[in-house]
Amino acid sequence: QGAVFLVLPSWLCHIFGNAKDASSDEEAIVADLMNRFDSYEDFERSLINEMAQVNIFPNPATDILNLDVQNVISDEVLNIRLMDGMGRVALESTISPNKENITLDISNLAPGSYVMTIQSEFRNRTNSVIITR
Incomplete structure (x- = not known):
């Protein structure tokens, strides 16, 4: 802490x-x-x-989802979870400290609407993400 x-x-x-x-x-x-x-x-x-803004692009996305994390705090570990419309975890990732640009491979996920949560000690964000093909 x-x-x-x-x-x-x-x-x-x-x-x-x-x-x-x-x-x-x-x-x-x-x-x-x-x-x-x-x-x-x-x-x-x-x-x-x-200060803890996260930009997600492109949205809608097809194969790759980019996250631009603003104002990364030293030693901040991000826990990222993408859940489908039924609340099932479709993708989960833990990102190492001090990483501002994150790329997620979503090519194996079905098209649809997802909820992305991004959590750390300093931020708690929820965003809607659309995957298309």
């Missing part, structure tokens, strides 16, 4: 009451954040979720 260290802008200090001399724009941003999050943990979870 690792820790996430974040370098946050000074305007965020307003949430904790430690900032001085903020502009009205910064105060508006802080007010918005304070209205959106109930705790620092909620804020941190949201920030990590925003």
Whole structure:
């Protein structure tokens, strides 16, 4: 288990009451954040979720599915699962740390609609994937 260290802008200090001399724009941003999050943990979870984007292409796909993982965190291991419409696991893969571009061979899967889950300590994504021939 690792820790996430974040370098946050000074305007965020307003949430904790430690900032001085903020502009009205910064105060508006802080007010918005304070209205959106109930705790620092909620804020941190949201920030990590925003940073933890995964682009899946092409979609629909035929034989190969590419994943472009944004902001890979050091030592992050991705667990990828592709499930068919009946909830059966059609493909499962564990990807080594620090890999941003992933290619999955889906040529042996039947055409149809699938649900892809991508999980790690830092991200939990669910996407729909269509396989055509």
